[in-house]
Amino acid sequence: MASSVPDELWRGRVVRRLPLPDVISLRNCWSIGTSIVTAALLVERIDGSLARHSLTCLVDIDRAAPLPFSYMLRAAYVLEQGSDEWPGMGRFIRLAAIYRLTPANGCPWCSTAFHRIPLAMAIYRLFRHLLTYGFNSLALQPADNGRYRIGYLPVRVVPLGELPSGHRYAEGYKRTDPVIRCGSLLFRSFSAFLLHTMICWCRQEKGWAR
Known part of the structure; x- marks a missing residue:
């Protein structure tokens, strides 16, 4: 039939x-x-x-x-x-476009970027090769001991089990967009880390006061 x-x-x-x-x-x-x-x-x-x-x-x-x-x-x-992760990543992409960190014709993504890493990070890697700040690539690069690097920033995924009992980031923890540590700073999610970092880059670029 x-x-x-x-x-x-x-x-x-x-x-x-x-x-x-x-x-x-x-x-x-x-x-x-x-x-x-x-x-x-x-x-x-x-x-x-x-x-x-x-x-x-x-x-x-x-x-x-x-x-x-x-x-x-x-x-x-x-x-x-990635329907749950795209809204946060979309905000980052729009900011990156506004501050000219992306090509003028948009971000055609790399077809080999999707691997067994958290989905929000996999989404970022789709256009990793096109993001720059100054002369620095903002690609998500693997580093030692399961860590990563974006530009000069070291980042690490913090598993749920590493968060202290009752930590505010434990509630609503998402393995697809996990808690991230960058140096001494802890971020609720990878997308939150990107937005925070974008604001810092924009402050430096424009010379805004803290």
Whole structure:
């Protein structure tokens, strides 16, 4: 019965409403799945996610033809899985654009950036290679002992178990956007650390008084 449904109806009414894992299962398990679930269809989902997160023209994919399906799939996955993390990261990206830390044509992201690190950090790594402050790259770089570095700043993920009992950051702790330590400072989340750091950079750039 499913094969009697026109492809356009599948694309326009059915596939659009399916969670991404179900979309991929449809592509892999159905004889005509590859003709329905295409890179172009994933681009439509990506554009919808960018608009929903108010990221259009701030973050973008590489749209040069031909469109690699695996790349589009990773991009769609990060946008849809990171729905809770994108608002905070979006604020950082908008500030970075205002203060010209990003390219004028937006941030096309790196397709190899998504690894087994907290999701907010993975999102940041998508456009890590395009952020600069002065002559310093603001890429998230691995350092020793599980630590990272952004520019000259050392950062470390603080697991929930390391927080003292009753600590205010323990309540609502998110493994996808975890508590971060930078030197002696502790931040509620990676996105909060980025926003704080952005404000400090802007103060230094503009010579604002503390």
